[in-house]
Amino acid sequence: MLSLRPQMIAIDLCGKSALVCGAGDGIGKAVAEAFHRAGAQVVGLSRTAAKVDKTVCREVLEVDLANTEKLRQCVKTYIKDHGSFHILVNNSGGPAPGPLLEADEESFFIAFRQHVIAAHTLAQLLLPGMAQGRYGRIINIISTSVRAPIPELGVSNTIRGAMASWAKTLSREWASLGITVNNILPGATRTPRLSDLIARKASSTGSSEKQIEADMLAEIPAGRFAEPWEPAALATFLASPLASYITGVSIAVDGGRTPCL
Numbered sequence: 001m002l003s004l005r006p007q008m009i010a011i012d013l014c015g016k017s018a019l020v021c022g023a024g025d026g027i028g029k030a031v032a033e034a035f036h037r038a039g040a041q042v043v044g045l046s047r048t049a050a051k052v053d054k055t056v057c058r059e060v061l062e063v064d065l066a067n068t069e070k071l072r073q074c075v076k077t078y079i080k081d082h083g084s085f086h087i088l089v090n091n092s093g094g095p096a097p098g099p100l101l102e103a104d105e106e107s108f109f110i111a112f113r114q115h116v117i118a119a120h121t122l123a124q125l126l127l128p129g130m131a132q133g134r135y136g137r138i139i140n141i142i143s144t145s146v147r148a149p150i151p152e153l154g155v156s157n158t159i160r161g162a163m164a165s166w167a168k169t170l171s172r173e174w175a176s177l178g179i180t181v182n183n184i185l186p187g188a189t190r191t192p193r194l195s196d197l198i199a200r201k202a203s204s205t206g207s208s209e210k211q212i213e214a215d216m217l218a219e220i221p222a223g224r225f226a227e228p229w230e231p232a233a234l235a236t237f238l239a240s241p242l243a244s245y246i247t248g249v250s251i252a253v254d255g256g257r258t259p260c261l
Contacts, residue, residue, distance in 0.1 A: 009163065011240045012258045014039035016135075018087035018239065019075070019126070021065060021118075024051030026191030027141055028091040030228035031057050043078070065092050065118040066110060075125050084129020089241045090119040090163075091141040093193060098202055100154025111159045116166055123170065127179065136179030137239045140167050141231065142257045144185045152201070159245055164250055171248035180247035181239050187214055187254025189226040222255030 018035050022028030023044030029052075035042050036056040044057035047064040050113055054060070059082075063074045078113040079085075123138060130136025146149070146164040149157040164183055171181035198216070202209045217223060231253045236244055252258050 011038050011242065013087075013236070013240060014053050016086040016239070017041045017043070017083070017124070018089065019043050019045060019055075019061075020087045020089045020091070021045045021122075021210055022091040022093065022141075023053075023057060023060070024048055025233050026193060027186060027189060028089070029053070030232035031091070031141075031235045034232040035087070035239065038236055040239070043085070045075075060069070061096075063216075066114040068113055068117050068121050071118060071207045072121050072125065075122060077182075079125060079129065084132075085126050086133065086135050086195055087132065087137045087139070087141045088122055089123065089141065089235060090115075090124050094120065094143065095155040096157060097152050097156070097197060098154060099152065100158070101231050103155045107155050108158065110257065111155050112162065117160050119163065119166065120216070127174065130179050131174070131177045134178040135215050136174070136177070137243075138167070138170070138179070138181040139235050139238050140164075140181075140183045141235070142184075142250070144187050144252050144254050146183065147258050147260050148187055167250075168248050175247050178244070180238070180243065182243075182247060183250040184231050184234055184238070185250050185252040185254065185258075187226060187252065187257045188220065188229045189231065191228060191230055194225065220255045220257045224255065225229065226253060226255060 018040045020032045023032040024046035032042050032044050035058050042051040045061045046052050048068050049060045049062035052060045055150045061074050065069050090204045092114055105115045143160045145157040167181050167183050198212050199207050202212050
């Protein structure tokens with residue numbers, strides 16, 4: 001298992017401000033830390049402010065992404081008082097697992113609002129400022145299910161695909177203004193979400209969590225789970241001027257697990 005971050009090429013985000021959603025846990029927390037180390041001024045958004053590292057985020061906006069009315073008002077007020085952002089990272093916990101046909105209508109409505117509508121709301125608020133400054137980066141943390149649906153994640157597979165299509169459309173509409181829109185597709189990553197999925201599958205199948213984990217690892221050519229800093233490293237690159245000609249793409253960080261191109 002890789003536990004140490006390797007020495008990386010210096011990426012400079014000094015003078016850039018970033019809004020990172022889901023900054024209190026997992027990949028979102030790692031992204032906030034990586035941006036901070038690169039010199040960005042980071043504002044963390046989380047439904048639980050106490051979980052966000054205040055030494056990394058200069059300010060925390062406590063709001064649930066599923067509450068898009070409150071989200072709009074909260075971020076609108078922040079922009080009015082402090083100015084807009086150069087970078088937006090859309091990141092939210094995935095919908096509950098389960099077979100597709102067992103999901104009720106409300107599960108789809110909630111997930112669509114929490115992911116697509118929340119991202120759209122934030123884009124509407126931040127894009128005018130990005131366009132004015134001729135620099136913008138929207139990075140969506142989604143899932144490899146965009147390319148190959150994952151068993152037992154019916155609602156998630158559906159919503160993640162919608163996010164990817166939303167992002168591709170947006171990327172084409174704003175590229176001429178120095179704004180890029182890209183997706184990161186993490187594979188199995190050591191986060192609370194992964195632990196929850198393993199525990200749920202163990203409970204539903206009667207297998208041990210150790211066996212479930214072993215079965216998952218057997219599907220990954222790299223032979224291990226990702227650490228949260230690995231997709232965060234890609235996010236830092238995509239947020240930088242180095243990635244100015246990359247837009248509208250989905251990049252997997254999955255150890256080779258996804259079976260298609």
